[in-house]
Amino acid sequence: MKNFTYYRPKTAEQAVALLDDKWGTTELLAGGTDLLDLQKEYIAQPDKVIALRDVGINQLRLDGVDKKPDDFILGAGMTLAEIAAHGGLKEAFPALTTAAGDIGGPQIRNMGTLGGNLCQRNRCWYFRDEHTPCLLKGGDKCFAIDGENRYHAIFTQGHKCVIVNPSTLAPVLIALRATAEVLGPKGKRKLKLADFFHAPSSASEREHVLKPNELVLTVTIPYPKLKNASYEVRHKQSYDWPLVQAAVAFQYADNKATDVRIVLGHVAPTPHVADAAAKALEGKEVTEATASAAGEAAAQGAMPLSQNAYKVKLVSVAVKRALLTAAGRKKYWEV
Amino acid sequence: MSDTQGRTPLEAALSRRDFLRTTGAAAAATAALAETPAAFAEAAPANLSVKGMGPQPIKLTLDVNDASVTTAVEPRVTLLDALRNYLDVTGCKRVCDRGTCGACTVMVDGKPIYSCTMLAVEAEGKKIKTAESLIDGGKLDAVPAAFVKYDAQQCGFCTPGFVVAMRAAFDKNPRATPAEIEEALSGNICRCGTYQQMRDAIAELCNKQKKGG
Incomplete structure (x- = not known):
C-alpha cells in the first residue's frame, strides 16, 4: 500500500480538523477492516490516515434518564461485536443485534465499528479491481451492467452505477427511524439514516452523503417499542455477504401491524425502502398470507440485470420471513 | 504488499529472515532511517495540535506475549508484518492478507482479531498474544x-x-x-x-x- 502519515487525535474536533475537504487525500481509520483492504489494492491511497482509536466515540449510552429515557445512543466507534452482544439492545432491537452478529466472522466483528459499517465502500469487483476504470474511479463506464453482475442491484432504475450498498446495519437503522449525528468543520448536524445514503456515479462521490471532512459521532435509535427483525439470504452460514436482506419494524397491537417500515438491503445502490410492501401490510395481522403478500409487493419495480433475476424471488422470501420473525410467528423454514 | 515487507535496519540480530532477505531489499531499507518519537515527522499545520507520525519509520513499543519489544516501522506496516518481519514472532501466518482466512489471528486485549488488517501502530498500548503464548x-x-x-x-x-x-x-x-x-x-x-x-x-x-x- 502507499505509505502515509498517521495521526492519532484525542478528540473528534481534532480528527475533523485533519480531514481535507475533498475525497481521496485523507481517510478516517476506525476498525480498518475495509480501509486497509482498499489501501492494499490501491483503491484508497490517502496521504493522511486519521485514527479514531483515542477519540472516545465508542460508548453506548441511554440518553439522560430524565429527558429522553427511551433513546439508545450508540457511539459510532462501538464494535459490531459489542452491539451484537449488548443485552439491552438485544431486547429492544433484535433486528440490529442479529444483523451486527451476522457480519463477517468474530475477528471482523471485534474490529469493525458502527460508523465504519455505515461508511464502508461497496463490494463491486470492478470497483475493487485497481485496473478497471469504472465510474467510481474516474472512468466513463459501469462494467457490471454488461458484465458479471450476479451480486449487483436489481432496483436499477436511474442508476449509472449498479453497486449494492454494502451495509447490513443501514436497512435496520432506517427501519428503526434512527438518526446520525455528524461533526464537520462548522459543528454538529443531525440527519436521518433514511437520508444518509446516496447512489454514487463518479469518483467524487461516496455511498453516503457525508462531506469528506465530516465524521459520524453517534447513531440514536428511538425506542417506541416496535416489533422488528432482520432476515438475510446468503450462500453461507457465516462469513458471507447477504444476497438479499430485509429489515422490518412495526407497531403491533390487537393483532394489527401499523406504522410499518420495510427496508431492503443489498438490492440497490442505497438501502431500498419498500413502501408498497409496507402499505400492503398496514393495519393487518401478520400471517403467512399477509407476509407473503407484502413480500410480493416488496419486489415490485425490480429491474434485474442479466445474471441476478434470482434476487427478485429472494426479496419476497426475505420480507416474508423477516415479518414472521418480528411478529413472533413460527419460523416454518427452521426444522 | 511486497512494498511493506522490507525491514528497517534497527534490529541487530541476524535471523533466518535476515539471511533470506535479498541484498536489494536490504539496500533499499537502509535508505530509510528510523525517527525517534520526539522527532515525529512533518510539522502539524499551525492550527492543529495533532502531530503526524511517519511516513518515515516510527519507533514503536509493543507488548507481545507479555514482553515489551521495540521496533521501527512505517505507518503502513500491518501488525502481522511487524510481528513476522520485524520482531520474528512468526506464529501468526500471512495467507490471504485481506482479513478473510484467519491464519494471522492474534489476540489484542484478549479479543481475536486479524493482524493483517490492523496497522502495527494501532496496536500500541495493547496486549498482543500470538500462538507462541499458548x-x-x-x-x-x-x-x-x-x-x-x-x-x-x-x-x-x-x-x-x-x-x-x-x-x-x-x-x-x-x-x-x-x-x-x-x-x-x-x-x-x-x-x-x-x-x-x-x-x-x-x-x-x-x-x-x-x-x-
Whole structure:
C-alpha cells in the first residue's frame, strides 16, 4: 500500500480538523477492516490516515434518564461485536443485534465499528479491481451492467452505477427511524439514516452523503417499542455477504401491524425502502398470507440485470420471513 | 504488499529472515532511517495540535506475549508484518492478507482479531498474544495439546490462527458448548479440511471444561 502519515487525535474536533475537504487525500481509520483492504489494492491511497482509536466515540449510552429515557445512543466507534452482544439492545432491537452478529466472522466483528459499517465502500469487483476504470474511479463506464453482475442491484432504475450498498446495519437503522449525528468543520448536524445514503456515479462521490471532512459521532435509535427483525439470504452460514436482506419494524397491537417500515438491503445502490410492501401490510395481522403478500409487493419495480433475476424471488422470501420473525410467528423454514 | 515487507535496519540480530532477505531489499531499507518519537515527522499545520507520525519509520513499543519489544516501522506496516518481519514472532501466518482466512489471528486485549488488517501502530498500548503464548507453565496449553492429540491439522499452516481463536473463545466462556466454539471459529478456514478432527478436539475440551478440569 502507499505509505502515509498517521495521526492519532484525542478528540473528534481534532480528527475533523485533519480531514481535507475533498475525497481521496485523507481517510478516517476506525476498525480498518475495509480501509486497509482498499489501501492494499490501491483503491484508497490517502496521504493522511486519521485514527479514531483515542477519540472516545465508542460508548453506548441511554440518553439522560430524565429527558429522553427511551433513546439508545450508540457511539459510532462501538464494535459490531459489542452491539451484537449488548443485552439491552438485544431486547429492544433484535433486528440490529442479529444483523451486527451476522457480519463477517468474530475477528471482523471485534474490529469493525458502527460508523465504519455505515461508511464502508461497496463490494463491486470492478470497483475493487485497481485496473478497471469504472465510474467510481474516474472512468466513463459501469462494467457490471454488461458484465458479471450476479451480486449487483436489481432496483436499477436511474442508476449509472449498479453497486449494492454494502451495509447490513443501514436497512435496520432506517427501519428503526434512527438518526446520525455528524461533526464537520462548522459543528454538529443531525440527519436521518433514511437520508444518509446516496447512489454514487463518479469518483467524487461516496455511498453516503457525508462531506469528506465530516465524521459520524453517534447513531440514536428511538425506542417506541416496535416489533422488528432482520432476515438475510446468503450462500453461507457465516462469513458471507447477504444476497438479499430485509429489515422490518412495526407497531403491533390487537393483532394489527401499523406504522410499518420495510427496508431492503443489498438490492440497490442505497438501502431500498419498500413502501408498497409496507402499505400492503398496514393495519393487518401478520400471517403467512399477509407476509407473503407484502413480500410480493416488496419486489415490485425490480429491474434485474442479466445474471441476478434470482434476487427478485429472494426479496419476497426475505420480507416474508423477516415479518414472521418480528411478529413472533413460527419460523416454518427452521426444522 | 511486497512494498511493506522490507525491514528497517534497527534490529541487530541476524535471523533466518535476515539471511533470506535479498541484498536489494536490504539496500533499499537502509535508505530509510528510523525517527525517534520526539522527532515525529512533518510539522502539524499551525492550527492543529495533532502531530503526524511517519511516513518515515516510527519507533514503536509493543507488548507481545507479555514482553515489551521495540521496533521501527512505517505507518503502513500491518501488525502481522511487524510481528513476522520485524520482531520474528512468526506464529501468526500471512495467507490471504485481506482479513478473510484467519491464519494471522492474534489476540489484542484478549479479543481475536486479524493482524493483517490492523496497522502495527494501532496496536500500541495493547496486549498482543500470538500462538507462541499458548504455553502454560512450560506445558503446552490445552487447546494446541488437543490439536496434537486428535491430529487436527494436516499442513498446519492455518493451525496457529485456529488455536488462538479457540483459546480466545474458551477464555471468553470456559463453559462454551461445541456449537459456540464452532461459531467462534467461523472466521478461520482450513484448506486441508481437518474440521472433523477439530470437532473431536473441541468435544474433549468442552467435556473437560464441564467437569471443571
